[in-house]
Amino acid sequence: MTLLITVFASVITTVLWYNRKDDSMKTGILLFMYWGASLMWLVDAIFEYVELKEEYFTPALEDMINDSFLGLSVVALGLVIWVVRLLILDPKGSVKAALSHKE
């Protein structure tokens, strides 16, 4: 489930990156992060399949729920890393404008 959720996140971010109007949202790093993790989990899944054979495709419900929760947490962590980087790089100057704004 973790692999599946990360692959979905990778495909969605790739489509968002492809349809971008400019590079101000810096979505490139997000898709590279998710694809990197997806490839690594794919290798992990292959090794697990070699070990467990058919059993790999019939996980226990509790394991599936735990893996799904982990997958969503991984996606959330990726988004947090991306948004923090975006605020630090501040390509649109929004943070700078907000900080220098006098009331």
Next chain:
Amino acid sequence: MACFLVSAAEALVVTAVEKAEEKKEHGEAAKNTEAVDEIKIPFSRKLKWLTYMLWGGAVLLAFEHVWHGEVVPWFPFLTAMSDAEDAAEMFNEMATVGVSMASLITAVWVGMCVAANSIVKRNKKVSAQTSEKM
């Protein structure tokens, strides 16, 4: 157990190479002030794709290991290191799963570089043909 460490180590080396390459390219660009006709993707940019994939994958997998209690915030940071048998199993996993992960990411990156070069060449050819017609 600690398979992400192999990708993290590769990411560290590639980041250093990428920084050196970027510096070299900046130096060369400063020397060649004449306009260059050829559109080429700088090697440092391609290396950046690899570092993003390696660092991203390593960080997200490290989180998974924290989730499963295999990485802890106290010394020796890896729970497998507290037992000799577990440590041997961990090193074996790093040598098999970890190396395979880093190799697959690198192989995909090589494929990306080849594809990116051919896309740039194709676009150049199309724009040359369009300007010839005009």
